[in-house]
Amino acid sequence: MKKSLGAKTIVFPAPVFVVGTYDGEGKPNVMTASWGGLCCSSPPCVAVALRKATYTYGNVVEQNAFTINIPSEDYVKEADYFGIVSGKDTDKFASTGLTPVKSDLVDAPYVKEFPFTLECRLLHTVEVGLHVQFIGEIMDIKAESSVLDEKEHLTIENVKPFTFAPGTRTYYGIGHYLGKAFSIGKEIQSD
């Protein structure tokens, strides 16, 4: 029998999304959010949930656009910092020395040094509670050539992303290869 832990927000693995936006004056900002994930294949969409108190929340509402940047584990300190301080009173790009680049397709900046970014236009806004969920249509993925394999696929070994563990509030890298999806399960025979 399993033990009750109460109504907590814990799943493993949770992502580390760095959300890029411009404010009304065109100042680029980034914040880190782990409440999110993909939510539709067609149109391709990603969801990220933010508190209304964040600077990024107002920027998304104003610009109807954001980027989701996936940091490599080399940038775990920067990503953590982006979740600690607010863009209201801090230029997080200046503090970290990272570089904002204007996206081609949406009015939002991405982080040049991170391996890949999703350029998103705001499609739906869902008021859930303390967090508001923004569903963005993925207009394009932009990636460093260095993290693509010979078939131009983004590979997790090259990207070296990391995960946030809610509860213990810790970060972990990605580990060993376990198998091919939609394939290894075929060893099990249906009755």
Add this chain to the structure above:
Amino acid sequence: MKKSLGAKTIVFPAPVFVVGTYDGEGKPNVMTASWGGLCCSSPPCVAVALRKATYTYGNVVEQNAFTINIPSEDYVKEADYFGIVSGKDTDKFASTGLTPVKSDLVDAPYVKEFPFTLECRLLHTVEVGLHVQFIGEIMDIKAESSVLDEKEHLTIENVKPFTFAPGTRTYYGIGHYLGKAFSIGKEIQSD
């Protein structure tokens, strides 16, 4: 300059959620979904997006309840299998030898052998496109005592979850500890 990959659904890490439901006759079913994530702290909520064609979709609509089960990497084959076959014509518990247990708080089964489960009642249904997103309020987390640390925290080292890599469609375990969240970023000084 980054290279354009087109409008694809790729984030790292994506979770492996095993969604537990009952059908109209009370038959337990499980399916694997990677389009999802946490989406609110208060009330505590998790989102999972499913195609309407799935058996689980109809079950959630009917029962207004589901569980999100987090498999350990020992069960990667079973989790993959749960995403390949349909509960319409297969008893996936029977095929795998895993055990459905009725949740205490919601009308949905969980997987006894998996380390932990989220018992969810349906709060919102969002029509995004090919996928419909279900937002569930987390009523409770039930966990095996063996995966809790001395402070009764769920730890990622004990749970040994795994991640799905979209694009290459592969599974990976969780790797090494990188640091404490809301802490290691403090080494960076704001200007």
